[in-house]
Amino acid sequence: MHQVTPTRTFMGGLDHNDDLLAALTKICQNENIKLGKVEAIGAVKKAALGYYNQDKKEYSYFTIDRHLEILNLTGNISIKDGKPFVHAHVTLADDQGNSFGGHLIPGTIIFACEAIVQAFDGPEFKREVEPVTGLPLWE
Amino acid sequence: MHQVTPTRTFMGGLDHNDDLLAALTKICQNENIKLGKVEAIGAVKKAALGYYNQDKKEYSYFTIDRHLEILNLTGNISIKDGKPFVHAHVTLADDQGNSFGGHLIPGTIIFACEAIVQAFDGPEFKREVEPVTGLPLWE
Amino acid sequence: MHQVTPTRTFMGGLDHNDDLLAALTKICQNENIKLGKVEAIGAVKKAALGYYNQDKKEYSYFTIDRHLEILNLTGNISIKDGKPFVHAHVTLADDQGNSFGGHLIPGTIIFACEAIVQAFDGPEFKREVEPVTGLPLWE
Numbered sequence: 001m002h003q004v005t006p007t008r009t010f011m012g013g014l015d016h017n018d019d020l021l022a023a024l025t026k027i028c029q030n031e032n033i034k035l036g037k038v039e040a041i042g043a044v045k046k047a048a049l050g051y052y053n054q055d056k057k058e059y060s061y062f063t064i065d066r067h068l069e070i071l072n073l074t075g076n077i078s079i080k081d082g083k084p085f086v087h088a089h090v091t092l093a094d095d096q097g098n099s100f101g102g103h104l105i106p107g108t109i110i111f112a113c114e115a116i117v118q119a120f121d122g123p124e125f126k127r128e129v130e131p132v133t134g135l136p137l138w139e
Numbered sequence: 140m141h142q143v144t145p146t147r148t149f150m151g152g153l154d155h156n157d158d159l160l161a162a163l164t165k166i167c168q169n170e171n172i173k174l175g176k177v178e179a180i181g182a183v184k185k186a187a188l189g190y191y192n193q194d195k196k197e198y199s200y201f202t203i204d205r206h207l208e209i210l211n212l213t214g215n216i217s218i219k220d221g222k223p224f225v226h227a228h229v230t231l232a233d234d235q236g237n238s239f240g241g242h243l244i245p246g247t248i249i250f251a252c253e254a255i256v257q258a259f260d261g262p263e264f265k266r267e268v269e270p271v272t273g274l275p276l277w278e
Numbered sequence: 279m280h281q282v283t284p285t286r287t288f289m290g291g292l293d294h295n296d297d298l299l300a301a302l303t304k305i306c307q308n309e310n311i312k313l314g315k316v317e318a319i320g321a322v323k324k325a326a327l328g329y330y331n332q333d334k335k336e337y338s339y340f341t342i343d344r345h346l347e348i349l350n351l352t353g354n355i356s357i358k359d360g361k362p363f364v365h366a367h368v369t370l371a372d373d374q375g376n377s378f379g380g381h382l383i384p385g386t387i388i389f390a391c392e393a394i395v396q397a398f399d400g401p402e403f404k405r406e407v408e409p410v411t412g413l414p415l416w417e
Contacts (some may be wrong), residue, residue, distance in 0.1 A: 001288040001289065001290035001309075001393070002289060002290050003286055004288070005287065006287055007146065009142065010141065010143070011140065011176075011261065011264070012141050012277065017226055037289075037317075037394055039176075039213060041215070043191055043193065044410065048169055049375055052321055054345045055345075063369045064338065064374060064375065067192075069191065071228045071416070072349070072369070074317060074318075076319070076394065087319070089347060089350065090349065091240065091349045091369050093239065095190045095199060096190075097188055097190070097239040097338070099369075100376060101349040101369065101375060101377050102349070111193050112272050120287065120289065122289065124190050130390075131319075132294055132389050133294060133389060135390050137291050137390060138290065145284070148284055148398065149279040150280060150313075150398065150400065152416050164411055178352060180353065180367040181350050184332065206330075208329055208330065208380055208381060210352070210367045210368065210369045210379040210380070211367065226320055230377075234331070234338060235329075236327055236342065236378040238377045238378055238379050250330075250411060251411050253354055253415075255354065
């Protein structure tokens with residue numbers, strides 16, 4: 001664990017019909033956030049998610065083509081391939097309250113979303129593939 | 140997105156048998172919090188939740204009349220109808236670990252709940268009905 | 279609710295194959311954190327969880343012996359039996375996105391986990407068994 005220093009905090013609504021992961025990434029680019037965290041609630045028109053297969057060391061992807069509440073989005077911001085990268089997981093729910101979730105990937109479309117992004121100062125957090133897990137983890 | 144400034148932070152347990160949403164709203168009223176965020180874990184005696192029907196542009200409501208863990212409550216605080224308003228989503232779990240959730244409404248009764256509330260300074264975040272979604276979003 | 283003051287913030291990856299609750303507790307011990315909060319996402323090799331039976335006033339425990347995503351871990355840090363104690367709830371998901379969760383107990387094994395821990399200054403938060411709920415709540 002590394003000590004970091006919270007600096008700027010941003011709060012607001014994301015745009016209807018935008019891609020959720022792209023919208024969060026764009027905030028980081030616009031505000032020059034290289035380290036930080038994000039949280040959100042809201043609703044999506046459909047979801048695209050990943051599950052990491054720990055044996056095969058690869059993600060499998062699936063979509064849920066339904067209107068869902070975002071019960072929670074939790075993510076962190078760091079550097080991957082030289083650019084700000086949002087790693088976020090989402091918990092969703094359908095009209096019966098049944099819940100679903102996974103690793104957020106492009107293709108999750110915002111109906112409405114209220115996010116809080118907090119930027120940190122600190123050492124460089126850079127993602128590189130780590131051989132034991134096969135995941136792009138912090139060095 | 141608007142920049143905001145975290146100011147005061149509060150942590151504590153909520154009262155057994157209180158309504159969860161009312162208890163969170165009361166903290167905002169007592170502490171004069173008009174902008175901020177809230178998170179919590181705990182357990183409820185029963186849950187009352189909403190799901191927003193994106194086609195009909197109206198909430199449907201349902202109750203889960205069982206004892207459930209609060210896996211996560213994530214919410215934000217802003218102004219609606221001139222008063223502090225807590226918009227929160229909850230993720231819950233039953234005795235088998237199956238999880239459920241939705242938009243928190245009155246009728247969710249606290250068994251035990253540990254909350255952290257953070258107040259922000261910033262521009263006024265006021266909710267007004269937004270025509271495309273039909274939701275009371277920030278202007 | 280008591281006012282607290284955020285002080286130090288830590289961010290980083292937890293070790294592969296470590297026990298998740300023990301790893302979080304160790305951070306608190308190493309950094310001398312007696313009050314605070316924690317959040318995390320990641321994946322586990324298997325999960326050990328609790329559900330509090332509100333009638334019997336005792337936890338029942340269960341394990342999910344599958345590889346699961348951590349959609350969200352939300353927890354707080356306070357003092358129990360004179361030592362830093364992490365109270366955390368986790369939301370998990372399987373390869374179909376179905377989600378599960380509960381009160382985190384020892385036996386949940388990390389595949390990969392990215393955590394943010396925030397220390398607070400404030401009054402002493404000490405857990406003592408509270409008779410109405412039977413839970414170790416803050417006095």
